[in-house]
Structure formats: C-alpha cells, structure tokens
Amino acid sequence: MTIVISKDKKADSLINDVREISGVDVRSCLQCKKCTNGCPVTGLAIVPPSEIIRRLQLNQEDDILESDLVWMCASCETCFTRCPMKIDMASVMDALRIMAVKKKASKQKGNVRLFNKSFLTTVRLFGRTYDLGMIAAYKAGTSSYLQDTDKFPMMLRKGKIALLPSFVADKKYIKRIFKKKND
Amino acid sequence: MKYAYYPGCSAESTARDQYMSVNEVAKALNIELAEIKGWTCCGSTPAHHTGKLLSLALPAANLLMVKKMGLDMVVFCAACYNRMKAANHEIKANPEIRKKVSEALGEDYDGSVNVYHFVEVLLKDIGAAKLKKAFTHSLNGLKVSSYYGCLLVRPRDVTNFDDPENPTIIDTLITTMGGESIDWPHKVECCGGGFALTRTDIVVELSNSVLGMAKTSGAQCVAVACPMCQINLDMRQSDILKAKGNDYNLPVVYITQLLGLCLGISSKKLGMDKCVVSPKPIIELSREVV
Numbered sequence: 001m002t003i004v005i006s007k008d009k010k011a012d013s014l015i016n017d018v019r020e021i022s023g024v025d026v027r028s029c030l031q032c033k034k035c036t037n038g039c040p041v042t043g044l045a046i047v048p049p050s051e052i053i054r055r056l057q058l059n060q061e062d063d064i065l066e067s068d069l070v071w072m073c074a075s076c077e078t079c080f081t082r083c084p085m086k087i088d089m090a091s092v093m094d095a096l097r098i099m100a101v102k103k104k105a106s107k108q109k110g111n112v113r114l115f116n117k118s119f120l121t122t123v124r125l126f127g128r129t130y131d132l133g134m135i136a137a138y139k140a141g142t143s144s145y146l147q148d149t150d151k152f153p154m155m156l157r158k159g160k161i162a163l164l165p166s167f168v169a170d171k172k173y174i175k176r177i178f179k180k181k182n183d
Numbered sequence: 184m185k186y187a188y189y190p191g192c193s194a195e196s197t198a199r200d201q202y203m204s205v206n207e208v209a210k211a212l213n214i215e216l217a218e219i220k221g222w223t224c225c226g227s228t229p230a231h232h233t234g235k236l237l238s239l240a241l242p243a244a245n246l247l248m249v250k251k252m253g254l255d256m257v258v259f260c261a262a263c264y265n266r267m268k269a270a271n272h273e274i275k276a277n278p279e280i281r282k283k284v285s286e287a288l289g290e291d292y293d294g295s296v297n298v299y300h301f302v303e304v305l306l307k308d309i310g311a312a313k314l315k316k317a318f319t320h321s322l323n324g325l326k327v328s329s330y331y332g333c334l335l336v337r338p339r340d341v342t343n344f345d346d347p348e349n350p351t352i353i354d355t356l357i358t359t360m361g362g363e364s365i366d367w368p369h370k371v372e373c374c375g376g377g378f379a380l381t382r383t384d385i386v387v388e389l390s391n392s393v394l395g396m397a398k399t400s401g402a403q404c405v406a407v408a409c410p411m412c413q414i415n416l417d418m419r420q421s422d423i424l425k426a427k428g429n430d431y432n433l434p435v436v437y438i439t440q441l442l443g444l445c446l447g448i449s450s451k452k453l454g455m456d457k458c459v460v461s462p463k464p465i466i467e468l469s470r471e472v473v
Contacts, residue, residue, distance in 0.1 A: 021235065023277075040373040040389050072385065075228055076373035077337035081347050088338070097232050110381035116229035123241070127223040129192040138380060147383070151418065155197075158457045160414075162196040170221025173244035173288050180287040181237050 014061035021095035035079035065105035127169025188216035191260035198410035200454025204439035242270040255297040261409030265334035322362030328402035329353035367400035434462035
C-alpha cells in the first residue's frame with residue numbers, strides 16, 4: 001500500500017464521523033492485518049480493510065469513500081470476529097457507506113445504493129420486501145434488464161418468487177420508523 | 184414447547200421451501216410455532232447500510248410484537264436472526280440507543296426477548312438422543328458439508344450461536360440422522376450474501392470457492408440454514424459453470440429438509456422440488472427405513 005500524505009488536509013473529520021455513526025474508534029488498530037487476511041473480497045477489491053483503517057488514521061479521507069471495498073464489503077463480519085483489538089470493522093464499513101451517500105461519492109459497479117433504496121422502498125410500502133418490485137426498480141435504474149432473465153421462468157415455475165406483494169404486514173411501527181428516519 | 188415464529192420475507196418468495204420444511208419438522212416434533220401476526224421486514228443488509236436507527240428499529244418492531252405474545256422468538260433465516268440479535272444486543276448495551284429505538288417505535292422495548300435459530304431449539308429442547316428416536320428414516324452415510332456461512336456465527340458476542348470458527352450444531356444433526364458430516368475448512372466462509380442481484384460476479388467467485396471445497400472434501404450435498412446461502416449456492420451453479428467451467432452438480436438443501444426426510448415426511452411437502460440442482464439422489468438414499 002502506498003499512501004501519500006499531504007499536510008493541508010482538514011484533520012480528523014472522517015475518523016470522527018465514523019466514530020459518531022458507528023461508535024467505533026479505529027485509532028487502536030495495530031495493523032496486524034487479520035481483517036485483510038480473513039476478508040472474502042480481499043483478492044477482488046483493490047483496497048483491503050486494514051488499509052481503509054490506516055487511511056482513516058492518517059486522515060487520507062477523500063480516497064476512502066471512493067475505495068471499491070466500500071461497496072464490495074459483504075458484511076460477513078470476519079474482520080470483527082478476528083480483530084485482536086475488537087474493532088468492529090463491519091460497522092465502520094456501514095458508517096463509510098452512509099458517509100459515501102451523504103458526500104455523494106461515486107456509485108461504483110453494481111450500484112448497491114440503488115438496490116438498498118429499492119429494497120427499503122418495498123419495505124416502507126408493504127411492510128415486507130417485495131422481490132419483483134425491488135428487482136424491477138433496480139433493473140430500470142441500472143439498465144440491467146438482461147441479467148438473470150434465464151432464471152425468472154424457472155423461479156416462477158418453482159414458486160421461488162412471489163407475483164404479488166404481501167398485504168398482511170402490520171405497518172403500525174413501520175410507518176413510525178420511516179417517518180422518524182426522515183426527521 | 185411454544186415459540187413465536189418469525190419466518191422472514193424470503194419465506195414468502197425465494198425460500199418457500201425453507202418455510203414449508205420448518206413447519207413440517209416443527210409439527211412432527213411437537214414444537215408449536217405461532218407465526219407473529221403482521222410481522223414486518225428486519226431491514227436486512229440495506230437497512231444497516233443506510234442508518235443505524237433504521238437497522239435496529241425494524242427488527243425491534245418485531246421483537247416488541249413477540250414481547251407482547253409473552254414467548255421466545257424462533258427464526259430460521261440467518262440474516263433475520265442476526266438482525267434480531269443485533270437489535271437486542273445494542274438496546275441492552277446502550278441506554279441511549281434503547282431510548283432512540285423506543286422513540287421510533289412509539290413504545291419502550293428493553294431488548295429482553297430471547298431469540299433462537301430453529302436448529303438451536305432442536306438441540307436445546309429435544310436433544311440429539313430423542314431426535315434419533317424420532318427418526319424413522321436415515322441418511323445412510325450420506326456425505327454432507329455442513330455450511331453455516333456468516334450471519335449465524337458472527338459476531339460471536341452478538342449471536343452466541345456456536346464457535347465462530349468451527350461451529351458443530353448442524354454437524355451434530357447430520358450425524359444424528361445417520362449421515363457423515365465431512366470435515367472441511369469452508370464452514371463459515373461467505374457465499375456473497377446480499378450481492379445476489381448487484382454483484383453477481385462476487386457471488387460467483389465466493390460460492391465457487393465454497394462449492395469447490397465441499398466437492399473436493401467429498402461432499403454429496405451441502406446442508407444450509409440460511410435462505411441466502413441456499414439460493415446463492417444452488418441457483419448460481421449454472422453461472423459458475425459458465426464463468427469458471429466447474430460443473431459441481433451438488434444439491435444444496437436446508438437442514439430442515441434433511442430432518443424432514445428422516446422424519447418420514449414426503450420430499451414434496453418439504454418443498455424439495457424447488458431446489459435447482461436436483462436433490463433426487465438424497466431423497467432416494469433416505470428412503471430406507473431405520
């Protein structure tokens with residue numbers, strides 16, 4: 001890893017944002033790299049988790065929110081489980097995704113942000129996820145209409161995908177939660 | 184034995200077979216599962232990607248419903264299980280979070296509802312010895328890879344499910360059914376989870392690694408306890424063949440489907456016709472009466 005340190009950066013802001021959102025302080029990281037060695041996407045992503053932490057410690061924050069790992073992390077929690085300093089890296093990644101959306105960092109391959117939005121919209125509307133609605137919204141937004149088209153007839157035949165959303169969820173709490181979220 | 188049952192959203196779509204087999208097995212073993220009336224989504228990965236309060240309040244809403252039922256909660260989906268446990272953990276550990284979640288719900292929730300995965304209940308309430316007596320059929324030495332994935336076992340302090348590096352709960356069930364639980368190193372590796380739609384390339388990569396290790400270790404099938412693991416490992420085998428040239432043809436079934444077969448329940452009632460890779464060899468093997 002090569003991290004270029006420039007002196008004119010505003011100090012300590014992203015590391016504090018991360019701590020505020022996740023409650024996790026990454027300053028105790030020893031750079032033992034157990035997180036990186038256990039991470040299932042280390043071989044696929046350019047930036048490994050231990051480097052994200054080092055960059056946070058060094059206030060090299062512009063690059064962090066653009067790191068491919070931010071939207072490639074599968075939240076498997078292997079990093080947290082194996083960390084000798086008990087740093088909850090999975091929660092740090094959640095905080096970075098929240099900051100990436102807030103600071104309008106680039107969306108990156110796969111557009112997980114759109115998927116999350118489509119997913120949560122169906123939860124808000126029906127109280128439960130509605131796969132067909134969610135998939136349609138995601139595909140329309142990413143123009144990935146042809147992806148997995150070979151699978152839909154089989155899934156329909158096997159009853160592995162519901163045609164209609166569920167209408168039996170009690171949305172009493174859901175309505176309050178989503179309203180509170182936007183307050 | 185009576186529990187409040189939280190099926191989770193996938194039980195209504197991609198994991199109908201999970202729903203069917205859990206219900207059948209519970210019925211056969213006299214475990215009463217009272218489905219939570221009007222249950223709602225746990226928020227899963229999209230919620231914790233989006234905001235902490237959202238990710239805790241969505242599961243807490245269901246835990247509050249269960250608290251009113253005066254029962255413990257049973258979950259099968261590993262993702263739902265993980266979110267329920269995470270909500271309880273954070274609410275109990277942090278009064279500030281409890282306050283915020285309770286405000287969002289409009290009612291106080293204290294994090295006190297006990298949450299169990301269905302397989303935990305089997306060993307806790309019935310136990311291996313009694314289960315063995317209940318089985319009318321056997322797996323007849325079927326070589327099974329017990330696959331736990333991520334969310335049942337991690338983080339350890341949150342789920343308290345089993346050893347996070349080498350869990351054995353599902354292995355114990357396999358052995359009890361007369362199967363051979365194979366020793367393999369990918370029990371708790373990730374299948375790609377929620378990237379099924381967004382980053383299929385990652386799912387193909389990770390699921391290929393899990394299936395490849397299962398096959399190399401001599402498995403005839405993979406037993407799972409999570410709907411996301413099931414669909415990724417099962418449905419993506421055709422994509423893995425295309426991308427990697429590996430033709431695994433390895434059935435991926437829910438542990439409850441295997442239990443159901445050993446309890447003499449028909450494969451149709453267990454939803455085994457919904458598997459993409461045909462589990463026919465397993466069904467035939469388990470036909471023999473003990």
